[in-house]
Amino acid sequence: xxxxxxxxxxxxxxxxxxxxxxxxxxxxxxxxxxxxxxxxxxxxxxxxxxxxxxxxxxxxxxxxxxxxxxxxxxxxxxxxxxxxxxxxxxxxxxxxxxxxxxxxxxxxxxxxxxxxxxxxxxxxxxxxxxxxxxxxxxxxxxxxxxxxxxxxxxxxxxxxxxxxxxxxxxxxxxxxxxxxxxxxxxxxxxxxxxxxxxxxxxxxxxxxxxxxxxxxx
Numbered sequence: 001x002x003x004x005x006x007x008x009x010x011x012x013x014x015x016x017x018x019x020x021x022x023x024x025x026x027x028x029x030x031x032x033x034x035x036x037x038x039x040x041x042x043x044x045x046x047x048x049x050x051x052x053x054x055x056x057x058x059x060x061x062x063x064x065x066x067x068x069x070x071x072x073x074x075x076x077x078x079x080x081x082x083x084x085x086x087x088x089x090x091x092x093x094x095x096x097x098x099x100x101x102x103x104x105x106x107x108x109x110x111x112x113x114x115x116x117x118x119x120x121x122x123x124x125x126x127x128x129x130x131x132x133x134x135x136x137x138x139x140x141x142x143x144x145x146x147x148x149x150x151x152x153x154x155x156x157x158x159x160x161x162x163x164x165x166x167x168x169x170x171x172x173x174x175x176x177x178x179x180x181x182x183x184x185x186x187x188x189x190x191x192x193x194x195x196x197x198x199x200x201x202x203x204x205x206x207x208x209x210x211x212x213x214x215x216x217x
Contacts, residue, residue, distance in 0.1 A: 001048040001117045002026040006038055006065070007079070008057035016051075016109075023110050025117060035059055039068045047074070049117040052096075054080040054087075063094060070095025077116055077123060079109070089136035098123025150212045152194050160187040161195075162214035165204050 003025050007013040013029045020027035028045065032038040038059065042050050050069055054062040062078065069076050078091045078099045088099040100112050100123065116123050124132075153161065163173050170188060174181040188200060197203045 002028065002045060003049045003051055003113060003117055004028055004030055004042055004045055004047040005051045006030045006032075006056070006062070007051075007053040008055070008059060009053075019106065019110050020113060023114050025114060032059070035065055035068075038065055039072065042069055042074050043072055049075045049077055049113065051113060052076055052078050054078060054082060054091075063090060066091060066094035066096050075116070077113065085132060086136055086139055089132035092124065092129055092132060093136060146210050147212065149195050150207070150210065153191065155215065157187055157191050157194070158214055160184070161191050161203060161207060161212075164188070164191075164200050165207055 003017075003020055005013050005017055005020075005027060007016075007029070010029070017027040017029050028047075030038055030041050032041055052062050052065060052069070056062050056065075059065075062080075066076055066078070076096045078088075078096045079102065080087075080091075080099065081102045082088075083101050083103065091099055098112075098116060100109055102109075104112070112123060150158075150161075160173065168176070170181055170184045173179075173184045177184070191203055192198065192200070195203050195206055197206055
């Protein structure tokens, strides 16, 4: 059974391929210059399993390759240094069949890849998969709620809030933007009302707590 390894670290990839060959699998390292070439190579080789790293250097984020590979009916297993469960959930949502972390012992990694390639057992149980996806949906819902108030700001109000976060006074904004100070103060009042806070300091604190970033930053 063939395993196609997609990793931007040649030495590590070749070492892992050699170890997989030693365990009885036909392992090859993908030689590709673009994400599209990775998909084409996988389609041509039609491996039993594509072992995909998430940090692909010049090739970009491996997560962007999961869906195209899965759409081609490739059995994708992610190998990553990332241990955050929500990141694993994003991979499963995109179509990966499982996630292996690089902090796992080398022997266990080899065993996990071999078992997945041979279809002996799933890398992620269905119950665990559903739990991860549920946690991801909950996280996204909470994130949307956290930023909802800021999404109601107009571009001018968002610029005003960003200026407050940078420590500018109403007078300084007025001078920098060549507008009347009464206009600036009107924008500030609109920001406070939409964020449901009573002061400029509270608006800044709420923005920082929500990790809000001005559009285009």
